[in-house]
Amino acid sequence: MVAAFSLFCLHITSPVFAQDHTPVPHESAEAKLDPAKIILEHIQDAHEWHFFTLGDFHASIPLPVILYSPTKGFSVFLSSRFHQGHEIVPYQGYEMTGNKIVATDGTTVYDISISKNVLQMMLALLILVLLMTSIAKKYKTGQGVTSAPKGWQNAMEPVITFIRDEAAKPNLGPKWKKYFPYLLTVFFFILINCLVGLLPGSANVTGNVAFTIVLGVIAFFIILFSTNSHFWGHIFWPPGVPLFVKLILIPIEFASFFIKPAALIIRLFANMIAGHIIILSFVSLIFIFGEMNFFAGWGFSPLSIAFTVFIYFIEILVAFIQAFIFTNLAAVFIGQAFEGGHNDIDGHADPVIL
């Protein structure tokens, strides 16, 4: 399947590059293998979707670059404009340094390109939306309500009920229905991006800090808008502790309000990027050994592949676990934000002056 995918990509990319291919002798610097650089390139975002390099041939899809500059306004063009053969050239007053696009005159430029990560995220979300709406349509026609569920319904149902019964209901109590669509969206948003990110040749979306920051900030605002006076009372005037302890507790409690979503951001980011780095490292080991000795490379490959497969399975597990942990912790934090309200019977038994 992977081979077919690569061939397919090769097919659609070759015409794009046919015109750019001038027979410039390739730099012999590639003889020196730098696994750290390769791995970092793989886990970072890019303006083109690179699949493989075969000799002089780079199988990659150029992606649209969208730039906004306060002085020049919007500019939209394909990232292949920066390449002329193997030379990297400036285009429309912008130039590419590494993965970043900067203005040649040094003014600030906002890069909102459809990069590799963005494109993959969109494709993954398209799959998610199509899948979920098709399932929803089945429920609307009564399939799964008055008859047994079929196909993808069976796959998604346990997941949805698991989130409902393990994350939403225990943490959010009677208000769970209000937050359930958010929790489901965030779970499947992370899950589909993690799983698609595991496909060979795909981008590392959930291991990108910007992606997790957005999810964390959304969670932060949802927590913020769920808070009640009881919650803030606990933060700024913790009841039942001496004054000097209060002075210590208040900043800690206040900071924890920001640390909670930050922890969500960092956990997801670190877990996903670590998984990709481990897989890439095991694959790189083959080439590191191969560079030392032809037979060492081939000899080590079965072991390396075995480890890679093992890590792959763990990564699939991690994708589910991280998606669930993010969802569950978001639910826990939201639940903490409004627990102990006056109409909450399970809340703290603090003396309430009426």
Add this chain to the structure above:
Amino acid sequence: MELLLPGIGILFWTLIAFGIVYYILKKFAWNAIIKGLDDRETNIADSIATAEKVKLEMAQLKSDNEALLVAAREERAIMLKQAKETKDKMIAQAKEEAKEQAAKIVADAQVTIQQQKMAALTDLKNQVGNLVIEISEKVLRKELNDRKEQENFIHQLANEVKLN
């Protein structure tokens, strides 16, 4: 390190994508799925409750049926017993009647026999009398052939007849 610096592009697109996906899924997927699951759960709960109720009803019905059956059996036994008693009684009565009838018949027969016997006896007596008369007549006729004797006899008879 570049790895830890969020790119504006991804921040921007992820935010927009999340918003759109949240909106679409909430409107077209989650509500329908949640409602479907809820409906099915209540459906199943109702079905189980109904099944339990029906089961109880069935058990009730069964015990009712058994009670009815027992009652029917008892009734049948009673009826059989009664029928037997009636039969015995009827047989006994019939026997009694038959006996009485027989006795009556026998008694009638005896009376008739007696009467017949008496009639026969009377008849016999008459016959014997006639025979005696006839024979006597014949005898007398023979003896009265001669005159003398006739006279004797008349005398004798005359003498016998007493004028009282």
